[in-house]
Amino acid sequence: MNIILKEDFDKILQSDINFSCFQNSSFFITGSTGLIGSLLIKFLLYCSEVHSLNIKIYALIRNEKKAEMIFCDEINNENLIFVKGDLLKANLTFDFSVDYVIHTAAITASKEMVTHPIETIQTSLIGAKTILDYSVKCRAKSVIYLSSMEVYGQVKCNQKVKENQLGFIDLSDVRSSYPESKRMCECMCLAYAHEKNLNVKSVRLAQTFGAGIFKEENRVFAQFARSALKHENIVLHTAGNSEGNYVYTADAIAAILLILLKGSPGEAYNVSNEKSHMKIKDMAHLVANVLGNDDCQVVYDIPEDNLKYGFAPDTQLFLDSSNTMKLGWKPYFDLEESYLRLASWMKSNKMI
Known part of the structure; x- marks a missing residue:
């Protein structure tokens, strides 16, 4: 196992989670070849080995070759079972039962949200309903729906925002296919919690x-890191005035598992490192200084038509993670340390 990833996993094992609850348990995880899904699977298998927990994982995949590449170190583990299926097929069924369900599958690329808004909505709604129905049928002990901070839309607030303080989403913007469908899925989770007595929680990451990121990752954080490590200019395609909320991968995995065990049915939980809150442009300068050794500059190239990139509108959002922290969660990695560890991961996996 990569040394950076092992250090991260060992840090999670030190968190306030009673991992013995997972003894002889089974998991069903969707979005298994995505960032969060793959790390959850890798960590649970590692945790199972360290603590002899005998955890079995059913991993939903669409592309077998991609799954075999991502899980090359775990492919021969008899407790990892790949399940091939497409959540867009409403009649999709599963012939196994599990104790825990974590639904992470979603379209996450901004450009996809504006070029394929119908598929974005369908993936959210059909996928969530399929997984919730399955969870009811197999009487899962606990379920996590992986939501997003984008459900908040545009919030006009001069203080940290709690889970019940949603803002405005412009339905005339085609990119709203993503945040609006995420909102509906959270509403669906609440409905299943009340009507079907399902112990489901939403996590707003x-x-x-x-x-743990993949070589093809091209979201803003990866673009910034890649440019700085190459000693190239960091290019902003917006004014960078949006307030960014961030959390390191290992901290996110710890939060999800803690909420899985201790969260309240039907509730939504913010997961963000409040100490890492800053504007996009300030983060760009931080990355240039920390990773680029001041050899790169932050420059602006703002297109007239945002559809070229599909970036979300500027937001002044500062997530309040106190409800998650009351469960016992404490993020370990601030933004600078997150980027240093990201850089080590990228270098060791030849991503630059």
């Missing part, structure tokens, strides 16, 4: 990055 901040921008999540760190060790």
